Amino acid sequence: MTHNIAILGASGYTGAELVRLIAGHSSMKITALGANSKAGQTMAEVFPHLRHLDLPALVTIDEIDFSGIDLCFCALPHKTSQEVIAALPPDLKVVDLSADFRLRDPAAYKKWYGNDHAALAQQEEAVYGLTEFYREEIASARLVAGTGCNAATGQFALRPLIAAGVIDLDEIIMDLKCAVSGAGRSLKENLLHAELSEGYHAYSVGGTHRHLGEFDQEFSKVAGRPVQVQFTPHLVPANRGILATCYVKGDAQAILDTLEKAYEAEPFIKVLPLGEAPSTRHIRGSNFCHIGVVRDRIEGRALVIAALDNLTKGSSGQALQNANLMLDIEETEGLMMAPLFP
Amino acid sequence: MTHNIAILGASGYTGAELVRLIAGHSSMKITALGANSKAGQTMAEVFPHLRHLDLPALVTIDEIDFSGIDLCFCALPHKTSQEVIAALPPDLKVVDLSADFRLRDPAAYKKWYGNDHAALAQQEEAVYGLTEFYREEIASARLVAGTGCNAATGQFALRPLIAAGVIDLDEIIMDLKCAVSGAGRSLKENLLHAELSEGYHAYSVGGTHRHLGEFDQEFSKVAGRPVQVQFTPHLVPANRGILATCYVKGDAQAILDTLEKAYEAEPFIKVLPLGEAPSTRHIRGSNFCHIGVVRDRIEGRALVIAALDNLTKGSSGQALQNANLMLDIEETEGLMMAPLFP
Amino acid sequence: MTHNIAILGASGYTGAELVRLIAGHSSMKITALGANSKAGQTMAEVFPHLRHLDLPALVTIDEIDFSGIDLCFCALPHKTSQEVIAALPPDLKVVDLSADFRLRDPAAYKKWYGNDHAALAQQEEAVYGLTEFYREEIASARLVAGTGCNAATGQFALRPLIAAGVIDLDEIIMDLKCAVSGAGRSLKENLLHAELSEGYHAYSVGGTHRHLGEFDQEFSKVAGRPVQVQFTPHLVPANRGILATCYVKGDAQAILDTLEKAYEAEPFIKVLPLGEAPSTRHIRGSNFCHIGVVRDRIEGRALVIAALDNLTKGSSGQALQNANLMLDIEETEGLMMAPLFP
Amino acid sequence: MTHNIAILGASGYTGAELVRLIAGHSSMKITALGANSKAGQTMAEVFPHLRHLDLPALVTIDEIDFSGIDLCFCALPHKTSQEVIAALPPDLKVVDLSADFRLRDPAAYKKWYGNDHAALAQQEEAVYGLTEFYREEIASARLVAGTGCNAATGQFALRPLIAAGVIDLDEIIMDLKCAVSGAGRSLKENLLHAELSEGYHAYSVGGTHRHLGEFDQEFSKVAGRPVQVQFTPHLVPANRGILATCYVKGDAQAILDTLEKAYEAEPFIKVLPLGEAPSTRHIRGSNFCHIGVVRDRIEGRALVIAALDNLTKGSSGQALQNANLMLDIEETEGLMMAPLFP
Structure with a gap:
């Protein structure tokens, strides 16, 4: 079974890292790549190291049809992320890589980030994404908040x-x-x-x-x-x-x-x-x-x-590990590659 | 079907790169790691980035039983390589990563490397390993000479x-x-x-x-x-x-x-x-x-x-690509990982 | 005798390199530092490695009184440079580090830089600053055009x-x-x-x-x-x-x-x-x-x-070498420091 | 007045750094460069970045005539240094950059370095070279022990x-x-x-x-x-x-x-x-x-x-600062160059 995946914020490093990892995943397929500032470009233009992959072109987030998407990674800047996620279909599984849903207490969020939280309902339901310590909650979560690296x-x-x-x-x-x-x-x-x-x-x-x-x-x-x-x-x-x-x-x-x-x-x-x-x-x-x-x-x-x-276990790798749990895939799938040295 | 693989010269960079690549290969299993100077150590001691893998300990080349090996990668220094390969079982499939079998003409070998070639019979049979241009010869070769990077x-x-x-x-x-x-x-x-x-x-x-x-x-x-x-x-x-x-x-x-x-x-x-x-x-x-x-x-x-x-397509990746051909495995198996950027 | 020096464009790398070099010069004193975008800041704020020096604060170019200045280095972006230099006192000695006065032929300038030259009179009088080949012309020049690195x-x-x-x-x-x-x-x-x-x-x-x-x-x-x-x-x-x-x-x-x-x-x-x-x-x-x-x-x-x-002999060092000639100072003054290795 | 300087251990980084600094010093002249392993070579061969300097060729330490030397920098490995310094003329001013004379207590020396100290008399007289805190002792010392960086x-x-x-x-x-x-x-x-x-x-x-x-x-x-x-x-x-x-x-x-x-x-x-x-x-x-x-x-x-x-204030710069004190030269002489950035 193949799961259809969307990545929002595909023109940043964590977005590119998600693409790198998912390219080696046996049961995920990237069907949408959102990047408002680079919409219209191909991923090969934005990240030539991904040139060999057959990927959808970058589009604005508004252009994405989420109806066939099984899980959406959101690799947007904090503050933007909460606005975008609040507007996504309410039953869409989401792994957020920003800072927006990490803190349980809205006052703590405001203290550290300076602004009032604009998606309190989603913040309420979000599960903290440190996989090894929240495995069960993540497996049954709709929205998982990736941790800081x-x-x-x-x-x-x-x-x-x-x-x-x-x-x-x-x-x-x-x-x-x-x-x-x-x-x-x-x-x-x-x-x-x-x-x-x-x-x-x-x-x-x-x-x-x-x-x-x-x-x-x-x-x-x-x-x-x-x-x-x-x-x-x-x-x-x-x-x-x-x-x-x-x-x-x-x-x-x-x-x-x-x-x-x-x-x-x-x-x-x-x-x-x-x-x-x-x-x-x-x-x-x-x-x-x-x-x-x-x-x-x-x-x-x-x-x-x-x-x-920081980009793998600290961010995109963690996100994929969480997505595997959320989609009932083997947790390590797509993540066992050896480090690159030298 | 799983193919048993030996790597000689496992303590160098091309040896480590072979291990990295084969770790992601669906039908190869590393059953022997030779490294005379570091025999007795584990691969995790020599290359801590491979710590997560279940690998045989490093041994001297003499200690390896080649009877169950399907293919041997030889990642030794030039000159040493020709001596070692001359002494291997004559029907063992070998991919050599050194300079020893690249030049067809023994006089050219001597001109560029300074010494007389010590394994002329093997040099005679070796196929030049530039996969894209010697695909058929490599598929049926016993000994393939990896190219210079x-x-x-x-x-x-x-x-x-x-x-x-x-x-x-x-x-x-x-x-x-x-x-x-x-x-x-x-x-x-x-x-x-x-x-x-x-x-x-x-x-x-x-x-x-x-x-x-x-x-x-x-x-x-x-x-x-x-x-x-x-x-x-x-x-x-x-x-x-x-x-x-x-x-x-x-x-x-x-x-x-x-x-x-x-x-x-x-x-x-x-x-x-x-x-x-x-x-x-x-x-x-x-x-x-x-x-x-x-x-x-x-x-x-x-x-x-x-x-x-240089370490992948220029050396160990090329070697694995050639080994795939020699073992009648899909040529791209274990080699489609995306580049690491940044 | 001490020569009073102004540097325009002091917040860029070639500006900072000029300050580094002149700090070791026996007869030059920096009396004005122009940097429109960072006016009001101290050089220590913009370049903390120059913290130990007693330097004038950064000001806009308009604020500089050029009456006591013996020589002005102009380390501004090309196109800006020609406009600024055209407005400087006509007898002020100037070493320009931009591309604006390197090409003798206005048509060649337009071909390579895209715009019409806005300071043709100054372009006419400028001497090409490759010291070793234009030593005499430089010594008697009012305006010297530093070469590309x-x-x-x-x-x-x-x-x-x-x-x-x-x-x-x-x-x-x-x-x-x-x-x-x-x-x-x-x-x-x-x-x-x-x-x-x-x-x-x-x-x-x-x-x-x-x-x-x-x-x-x-x-x-x-x-x-x-x-x-x-x-x-x-x-x-x-x-x-x-x-x-x-x-x-x-x-x-x-x-x-x-x-x-x-x-x-x-x-x-x-x-x-x-x-x-x-x-x-x-x-x-x-x-x-x-x-x-x-x-x-x-x-x-x-x-x-x-x-x-590129920053020394290719740019700011060359500029100082030319300034030495223009001010009748020993050509090597302030420039004999050994390279930094490792 | 010019002071004649010898540097022992001129083929290492601290030796080269001493040469770089002394090249800009107004009253020191390098008259001997010792480096046993590279004796016979020129400094330009060992450190091509010093090619522009007129320096004596490298010799063995035995070959150096210390009679005209005013001060000797010793940039040798620890343990070697104590042996060499014990054999130098007893009234020769020495700045040692090794670890050999830093510790006052021979037992502490043995604890940290493993061997008995072989130059106890010199250790006894050595002054710890942290200039800012031992200025007076250094000024009157014969042997100064440079600190660890x-x-x-x-x-x-x-x-x-x-x-x-x-x-x-x-x-x-x-x-x-x-x-x-x-x-x-x-x-x-x-x-x-x-x-x-x-x-x-x-x-x-x-x-x-x-x-x-x-x-x-x-x-x-x-x-x-x-x-x-x-x-x-x-x-x-x-x-x-x-x-x-x-x-x-x-x-x-x-x-x-x-x-x-x-x-x-x-x-x-x-x-x-x-x-x-x-x-x-x-x-x-x-x-x-x-x-x-x-x-x-x-x-x-x-x-x-x-x-x-580490090579300047942490080692060779500190050494030169101490040598200035020992030779009654202005303490900052040869040391006021600005940092190199970028």
Whole structure:
């Protein structure tokens, strides 16, 4: 059986990544590609690396007939996404990759994103899309909210530890290094090759990055009480990858045991042997997440380091994994490709 | 039906790339991985990006029992390869990725590689592995010699043009830009990140690059008379990709028509519209080759530019394509993955 | 004696490079920085790497009092530059870094740039700024037109050879590889790190690059008859550097002798021993140009390869060198810093 | 007056960086270049970017006549350095760039480096070379021990804060990101461009990095009681730069005030306005160190982020700054060049 798929926002990086992944999927067929700003162009013109595929031309979202669509990926900017999704057929299965439906509390949404939410009914029904922790809800959901890519990385490292109470909840520091494709195809001076390629820096410093809204929501939910982490992202000169270095207080062996148990049946999460640190180069282009645990020389302290590809496991791969669940397809279908190295 | 596969030289980049590709192949199973210098280690230790795969441990080549192997990829350094292949079971199907069996003439081999050939019987039977032009011979071959990655790129651009006589055979200049993985995992000062990453230069200048042996052999064969191209490779700071900019004398439209006709049924070779130039970023990690033709402002001159991934279409992807033919599997099996961009 | 300097267009890369160079100059002082779009900001805000310098704030060009200025660098976009320069005090010494005054013939200007020239009087008096070949004219000029960075590179390689008649004038092919800072700080999709960093491609193919206007003008002038070269630039993932690989017909030794003689007294042009190829990494951040000559295996053919830093010798360094001449300062003052490697 | 300078270990990156800097120094002249493994070669052969300089050829250290040398830089590997320096004339002024004389306690040296110290007398007299904090001792020293590049970065961020008691001494976490040239020109697989360029990872995890020996020594000395920081370095795909992100407990404003006061007269240390984060791209190739202070959203927590160039301020620039002091030259001589950006 073939499922008909629409992708809205096909001219961005997460849209292109969805096309790349679905091209290798045995039972999905892309039947509509929406991209208002590039409507009328072919995908080969917008993304020449997809030239070999037989794809529908880009159209405006208004032009799409959703009647035969089984599932729609929405890879639009936040704020636009909520408006578009509110106007879609109410029974259409949707996986949203924007930030619009991640936060359960409209006040939290407004705090982090600045505007009132314009699709509260959809926000109400949306399921948080961190597959490994919301599998059942996702399988029966109509609307799934893909997580932030940084938020996914940090949660893979810490969520089981917070749930198990093996680390000090008030002393969590997450130093995150992310690659540039996470910023999308937007024209900003600091994303130019000449600006970015030979340096690196912290940004959204001091606890101002929006993905903190997700950390606060999810970690507090898991802990059963408010949890706030200290979180500093850095931009490094590479295209794909997130590395979250988490400084925690707890016993390294207990931490490792907890993670191994939490992920033992997971196809995409790989916990490394004690003392081994993961690298973004080893998950590049794949849906895998590598997690390492290290005991520090200072008694009672440990590192938990997680690495994943922001465009795949952090975004479009996660979205496809969720779509598989929603369409009752094998969860790993189309997602088992090996990383690209070198 | 599952075919049992051995890979010799599994600790190098082309070996790892074979594993990556075969991991997505529906009817091949890797049953032996040979790597003398890293025998005893697991593939996950040598290449952590392959950690998720269930693979045999690395062993010395001597330890491998070839009796159940259907096909053996040999990704060893040249000179070593001929010695190893001479000692393999004489009826074992072999795809060699080294330079050892590319040149038909032992004297030419000695001229370009410096040593006498140590496996003349095997050299005699070897078929040149440029799939699109030796398909039938490869399908029935026991031993196939994978081409040089630069040699493949240049031939895709020029071979049909030389055959058709639409360009001046004495005025071919090929300026080639290649990425660093083509040099392998060897420890050389000029391959260090600190040396390479912010500059670029020509190397093997003046007609001294060994792949010229292949160009001379193949272009002369196709033309029916001696053809020598002027060829200068450059090393650029990227990991994957070859771009061959070929300066030719001939009519651009006739050139385009010839290439379109030659490749119209080819699944992996894509000829771009007249005037469009390909980019290595659009074939990265894939088995595709993009070719562009441009008319120059100077009457009677044209550019033919070809781009491919040296590790895939230029080496391990080509090898798998040939293995598919040799094992009577669909030629494109395991090779249709989309490029990775960004 | 200290010379008061103004820089117009200080918020672009060539403007910043001028500031970097002049900061190490013993007798120039920057007294005005014009940048209409960023007026009101400090240079440290626009270019934090210049934070340690005591510089005037950015102002609009209209706000600048030119009465005390000894020389003005104009690092504005072409077309804007001609308008601004036409309105400057008529006796103010000006070094223009744009394309506006490079072409002697207004018709040629219109052909390559599309618009009628708006400052014909100034165009008439401008001197072409290729220092090594126009030294005397520059020393007495009021307005000097900085050359194109690609145009400078190609001329350093070929100009003495064309003048001496040691190469075939109808068979010159220049394959050029340039780094991304040459495109300036402009917000274009293909200049984003995620787009550019892992691939490379030819652009302005087929003889459409505007620097061909300079090659045609200067090579024809030197040869005493029309000369057209075939020229293809490529964009490579690095920030600084141009490498011009020139394919010529002529005797390699005669070519080397000609270049050595032409440049023997030049402080910035270094001719390498026969057979050695230069690299952009070895001139990075400096005002040097390295030139190599290689004999090809094909009789009567040779390579001439030139490397320079597009922002320094190709633009702002050249401009300062010319300004030194115009102000009767030692030509090399402020320009002898060593390249930055690694 | 001109001072005669010898550089031992001239074929490594710090040796080359010394040559680059001294080439712009008004009163130093390089009269001997030692490099045992490359003796007999010219510097232009080993480092073509220094081709324009008139330098002595490389010789073995034994061949150098130290009688006319005023100061010797020793840029050799640790362990070799102590042996060489022990054999130098006992009154020769020496700036050592290795790790051999950084630790005051021979037991600490053995703990971190594994071997007994072979030059205890010299170790006894050596002065720790963190210029801004040991200025007087350095001025009168015969032997100065250059600091680790990571150790310098972390100390610039934290040393005044520990001295002033404005941060919690038991809760210091330093997450450091360093570029690849810090690893030197050594042939290691993980330093190859193909391995490093598209990923990043933590290394020497868990408190095993040798520069911790310096942090322990210096921070404990300043605090007057034992201080241990948690320190994790990461390798990122860039050539120059160290970014130390320090997570501390204390009041951000008090921290900023303390740093501003400590560094107000320092020519090379620039403290940014509150809330601003430095970038390695803005100190590249220079002797400057930028420090930013950020208040976190969590009450009582702050970030202190320091950026410098490991080869310049972190190593060879620091060494030259110290040599200036030792030779009674203006401390900033030869070191005020602006960073190279882009």
